[in-house]
Amino acid sequence: MSPLWLLVSIAVLALIGAVIGRRKAMASAGGDARELHSLPNYYGANVALLVTAPALLVLAAWMILQPMLIEGRVASIVPDAAYQDAGALNLLMADVRRVAGGLDLAVAQGALTAQEAHDAEATDLRARLAEIGVAVGSEVDTVILEAAQRYRVLDSRADLARTVVILILALAGFIFTVSRIDRTYRARNSVELAVLVLLIGASTIAILTTFGIVMSMLFETMNFFRQYPASEFFFSTTWDPSFSGRGGASELGILPLLWGTLYISLIALLVSVPIGLFAAIYLSEYADKRFRGFAKPLLEVLAGIPTIVYGLFALITVGPLLRDAIASPLGLGNSASSVMTAGLVMGIMLIPFVSSLSDDIINAVPQAMRDGSYGLGATQSETIRQVIVPAALPGIVGAILLAASRAIGETMIVVLGAGAAARIDVNPFEAMTTVTVKIVSQLTGDTDFSSPETLVAFALGLTLFVITLGLNVLALYIVRRYREQYE
Template sequence: MSLLLLLVAIGVFAIAGFVLGRRRALASVQGNTRALHSLPNYYAWHGAIMAALPALTVLVIWLIAQPLVIERQLAGFFPAAEFENDSQRILLMADVRRVAEGLDTAVAAGTLSSDEAIDIRTGGDASIREILGSVGVALGAGVTPQVLEAAQAYRAFASKGGALRNVLILLVSVAGLAYALRITTGDFRARNRVEVVMLGVLMLASTIAILTTIGIVLSMLSETIRFSSMYPFWDFVFGLTWQPNFQGNSQLGLLPLLWGTIYISFVAMIVAVPTGLFTAIYLAEYASPRVRSVVKPLIEIIAGIPTVVFGLFALVTVGPFIRDWIAQPTGLGTSGSSVMTAGLVIGVLNIPFISSLADDIINAVPQSLRDGSYGLGATKSETVRQVILPAALPGVVGAILLAASRAIGETMIVVMGAGAAARLDLNPFQAMTTITVKIVSQLTGDTEFNSPETLVAFALGMSLFVITLCLNIFALWIVRKYREQYE
């Protein structure tokens, strides 16, 4: 039974628990719902939860534990020195899984004899050389006898583990359903049990979000520490040259990348902030309901356009326009890839983020503030400038910093619109690059995480994390300071 069929079976038991739990509760009080402690649907949901939740919990634990157990069992097929190395072990296990999956293809394609196919399915002792010659047709060269033996063992362990998993999960689901039906009576506090489970689900969701953030930070921090042990960290932080060389003698200075990131983001925010904020003020305070109903969705369509489309727009339209009409006539540049190209397009991309959020925030300002301003004789423009915008300032600052974080993290538009040159230059019509682009370039291709040229990507990611964290702290400070003033 495949994993999908197993999940379908659990779903069937959950539906059965929902129906039978409700019927059991009503039958226990002869249909008198007033005699029930909880509403009938709570008993139904209790039956569904007991049939599904324990089984799904065991299934998740099994799916996490089984690969670890199988990997431990396969350690004897390879030299201890290779298997103890993390990177080599990952590559070996990837080859084993690839060959194990390819064995099915070889059997289905008829490239193996019937005896070899039986040995592959059962983990038998067919001649490795014979099978290796047949498997080479399906998997190509590079399949070693050790990998093939490990793949056969992997298939055997996975097959036995899958069968045991299916039996165990189905038994747990049936047992949970039977237990739920046995304790379902009119006096059973089904509502309390269901609400406790839902509270646990909500807490689990929030915990997963927190743990994910912690895991991301720790993974970047650990690799950044490894990088600092291979490359002088102060040379990275204050270096003025970015010239990675996988042959050695690399210069991995952060400052050119940081400058390009800040410069492009600055140009983007010059475009996005005034346009987005003025759009939000117009839609919230001046536009008629009919105009608002048309303009607001049209602006928000921009947020749904993939960034690669914006990148193509920068490459094909904006870049050549700036080069032919501004940069070349003024002698400031000859390339269509520039800070100005990427900044303008990223600014357009960020307009709907600022306008939509600022519009919602301005509309959330209490009407009493507007009425009080009008009552004192202020005009509409004075009310907007002196009452509404100060009251909405914390939210507006949050929207601007959210857009700034998006501009800092943009990659595709920078690749197509700004180029990949890491330089310190004030000319906005020169090609530059950002931290995110270099993270991608350093991790592209077959790389191993044992050189400073590769590990520098994690140091760059950590730098981006620190920058965005500082932006968020600044936004929180602004919100707290001015919220106290207007509350």
């Protein structure tokens, strides 16, 4: 039985269980729902839960483990003479899988009978598989064919075992819960427990994923530092990777990239913070409800524009404009790609982040603060400057740091707006580049995951992660430390 059909049968079983569970509960209470411990639906849901949850969990685990185990078994029957190293074995096993899959497909399509597939000869198998659309890398030899046949046998046995185990599990859950249903059974509490487990599971997945990302970056970064000195990476002012992948010709200093990142982010923040903050103040303090009602969503549309579109805007509009209007006349350079271009456009992108968050925060300042200030004869802008903004400051700082994290992690606008030349320069009309851009360029194309030129991407990524993490921690600290205790 295929996994899909297994799922369908579990679902059907769960549905039947839910109906029967509900009926049995009602029957045990003599048809009066008030006699039951829980609402009748809880009894049904309880049965459905115990039918599906264990069966689905085991099914998921099985789907992951089965290929791994079978592959191990099959690999052990392949004679050692057929391959030289682990890489060759991997390639060979890929062929085994493809042939096995091809034979299965041929049977399923009727091109071969089961018996023919079982007795298939190595000689013309490649051609016959090609006929039904399965491409095999090289001529099928007997070793591969033998392994593939073995693979098919094990796989079909495992499939059968899977079907049986899962169905038994679902049935066991069915019988167990239905038999326990009774007037006093606390179905409501057990459903509550299931909800709790679900919620815990959801939060754990997020945490574990973060942990997994950090660990994978960490291991690759350690690989990198085994091949390339950390002091060079952190303190060298030259970024000059050689793509030959041979010899130590590459210079992989992070400083030019960090400089570009911080310079562009700084300009972006200089643009977005004042504009965003003033927009937020206008929206929350001055604008009437109707204007705010359509201006705020409109501003937030800016946040919904894909960054690549901003990048295009930088490339074809802002870049040439800045070059022709400012950089060339002032003799500051004649590159359309510049830190200024990327910074400006990124700043525009960040406006809604700053304004939307600040607006919410300013709105959260209690009306009593405003009343108190107006009651003393302060004007609106005095009230905003001296009471509201100070009261909302921790939140505003948090919003700004969040925008900074976005700016530091931005890639597309930089590629199209600032170019890809790693350089340390104070002239904002020069092309520079950022950490993220270099991560992309080191990982695209034909990469060799054992050379420092590729692995450096992970070290860059980890450094960036640490920086943004630091910013976020700082933001949290500021918010906690300086949060004013107003009621």
